[in-house]
Amino acid sequence: MTFLTRLDDGSLKEGAAPTFALSQRGRAGLEILGAIQTFSSGTLRPMAAANFEENPQGRMLGEDHASPTPAFSERERIAKARIVCEGDAIYRLERFFQRYVAEENFNRGIPAIEERRAEFLAYDAAMAQGSDETSQAGSLTLAEDLAIPAWFAPIEWHLEPGGWDGYDLYGALFAFGVGPYVFSKGGYAAVGIGDDIVGQRLKTIRQFPKDSYARIYEPGCGGVSTLKAVHSVFPEAELHGADLSPLLLKNGARMAARFGFPVHLKQADCATDTGEADASFDGVITYALHHELPPKANRALFAELFRIMKPGADIVISDPPPFRAVSMFHAVILDWDTLHREEPFFSPVLHESLDAMLEEAGFEAVESYAIGQDQYPWITRARKPESTAVEAQA
Amino acid sequence: MNTPKTDTGPDYLGPESVTDVARMVMALMNEVWIQRDRQIVTEYLLETQGAVTRQEIDDFVPTGDLAERIAAERQRFANLVAGAPIAATQRSVSQILERAGMDVPTARATGT
Numbered sequence A: 001m002t003f004l005t006r007l008d009d010g011s012l013k014e015g016a017a018p019t020f021a022l023s024q025r026g027r028a029g030l031e032i033l034g035a036i037q038t039f040s041s042g043t044l045r046p047m048a049a050a051n052f053e054e055n056p057q058g059r060m061l062g063e064d065h066a067s068p069t070p071a072f073s074e075r076e077r078i079a080k081a082r083i084v085c086e087g088d089a090i091y092r093l094e095r096f097f098q099r100y101v102a103e104e105n106f107n108r109g110i111p112a113i114e115e116r117r118a119e120f121l122a123y124d125a126a127m128a129q130g131s132d133e134t135s136q137a138g139s140l141t142l143a144e145d146l147a148i149p150a151w152f153a154p155i156e157w158h159l160e161p162g163g164w165d166g167y168d169l170y171g172a173l174f175a176f177g178v179g180p181y182v183f184s185k186g187g188y189a190a191v192g193i194g195d196d197i198v199g200q201r202l203k204t205i206r207q208f209p210k211d212s213y214a215r216i217y218e219p220g221c222g223g224v225s226t227l228k229a230v231h232s233v234f235p236e237a238e239l240h241g242a243d244l245s246p247l248l249l250k251n252g253a254r255m256a257a258r259f260g261f262p263v264h265l266k267q268a269d270c271a272t273d274t275g276e277a278d279a280s281f282d283g284v285i286t287y288a289l290h291h292e293l294p295p296k297a298n299r300a301l302f303a304e305l306f307r308i309m310k311p312g313a314d315i316v317i318s319d320p321p322p323f324r325a326v327s328m329f330h331a332v333i334l335d336w337d338t339l340h341r342e343e344p345f346f347s348p349v350l351h352e353s354l355d356a357m358l359e360e361a362g363f364e365a366v367e368s369y370a371i372g373q374d375q376y377p378w379i380t381r382a383r384k385p386e387s388t389a390v391e392a393q394a
Numbered sequence B: 001m002n003t004p005k006t007d008t009g010p011d012y013l014g015p016e017s018v019t020d021v022a023r024m025v026m027a028l029m030n031e032v033w034i035q036r037d038r039q040i041v042t043e044y045l046l047e048t049q050g051a052v053t054r055q056e057i058d059d060f061v062p063t064g065d066l067a068e069r070i071a072a073e074r075q076r077f078a079n080l081v082a083g084a085p086i087a088a089t090q091r092s093v094s095q096i097l098e099r100a101g102m103d104v105p106t107a108r109a110t111g112t
Helices: A022-054 A054-066 A074-086 A089-107 A108-113 A119-133 A171-182 A196-206 A223-233 A246-259 A294-310 A330-338 A346-351 A354-361 A391-392 B015-051 B054-061 B063-082 B093-099
Strands: A139-141 A186-188 A191-194 A215-219 A237-242 A263-267 A281-287 A308-318 A365-369 A378-383
Touching: A022 A054, A022 A074, A022 A089, A022 A171, A022 A186, A022 A191, A022 A330, A022 B015, A022 B054, A022 B063, A054 A074, A054 A330, A054 A378, A074 A089, A074 A346, A089 A108, A089 A186, A089 A237, A089 A330, A108 A171, A108 A294, A119 A171, A119 A246, A119 B054, A139 A246, A171 A246, A196 A223, A196 A281, A196 A308, A215 A223, A215 A294, A223 A237, A223 A246, A223 A281, A237 A246, A237 A365, A246 A263, A281 A294, A294 A308, A294 A346, A308 A354, A330 A346, A354 A365, A354 A378, B015 B054, B015 B063
Parallel strands: A139 A263, A215 A237, A215 A281, A237 A263, A281 A308
Antiparallel strands: A186 A191, A308 A378, A365 A378
């Protein structure tokens, strides 16, 4: 699930003259968070990783982690490795900075955007006029009576107060504050230091094996950042997305109109019912979604996606790498997010195999691999068979 | 409240509050940087315009060379403050200069 993380005017449609920016205080207060994060992940983390490798217990656990016949289970290894890490003052300092920046993204970011509410609303209105949103061929369907899953409702993802829908200007906060000033530096969660998260999306979309697609679907589409990347790679494709959050969908519909591509957005619990017809999509993309669902919901989601995909359709997934794919030290780093950055399903999902879940759902040609540093983005892709067993018997 | 006594007086916060103190230090660091950034912006506007209003400073968004200069100064500031704990042990000439955001001179000059 994603939100719009960068909204530089240079990528807006021609004629989008109005600009918006945070105040000097708001900008500088967030920019220093980006610098702290850079120091934390760029300087301290390599030192902590070296300390872990030099520790005899850390080295033993690393070798066990890499062994095809490990002595300890994955959960046991991570628990033991965490104790080694937490004995290192550099690791503790690095984690403190990570947590501090994650908290301050909102502690600093919300006042920074609230201070400019009037200016933002004026900018937003001017942009709406300029983009002629009504002329776009997209659609937005909200479902006020939608049953929100029990696992979703109480979570303040990434320490975001009130969750995805907790503050009406979260879209602006990410687009004009946290996105350009903090997230763009990388070095948080699974994102490597200096990584370009916009470029990572484009690189992910290019993992689709065919040259063109007629209809592409994205569950958990959030603020259409990924669908925007899909449109740039497959401009001919008809785009559909769904999410549980009405605020993200509303922002996404506005942004799609302004960037000039039609998209059909629907509020839905994709793990139970997308509301889409059988065998109606040629491609499915998911981006940073599955670690935000419990494993059981992921299995249900894959079954539902399988249903709405045409025979021969492709699915491409980008999510944090499974623990088995990263070093022992990095597994501890990823595991930390579960308890410390409000990601309750992060570790449960990283212990699992999305490959196996896809195969259980009936997909074939399942493969997974990394396309960036620290095994991120981790790509998993598969295909719905041209004919299923049931069809073959008929 | 039963406040434990120490050699230097009552220990109001307790040893477990070191993270709270670190949060206070970080909040101060952020506020100091905001002022430093404002000073750089103010100096720039005075140099380029001769006079400046508070609103102009509030609304100013650095670009180009100025943005790069501020970014370098910001990273140096973050490295020095957030890196203060490792400065106690990472004390070679090259480490000190790197933390200060300065070029490391030749091996001969640093004695390494």
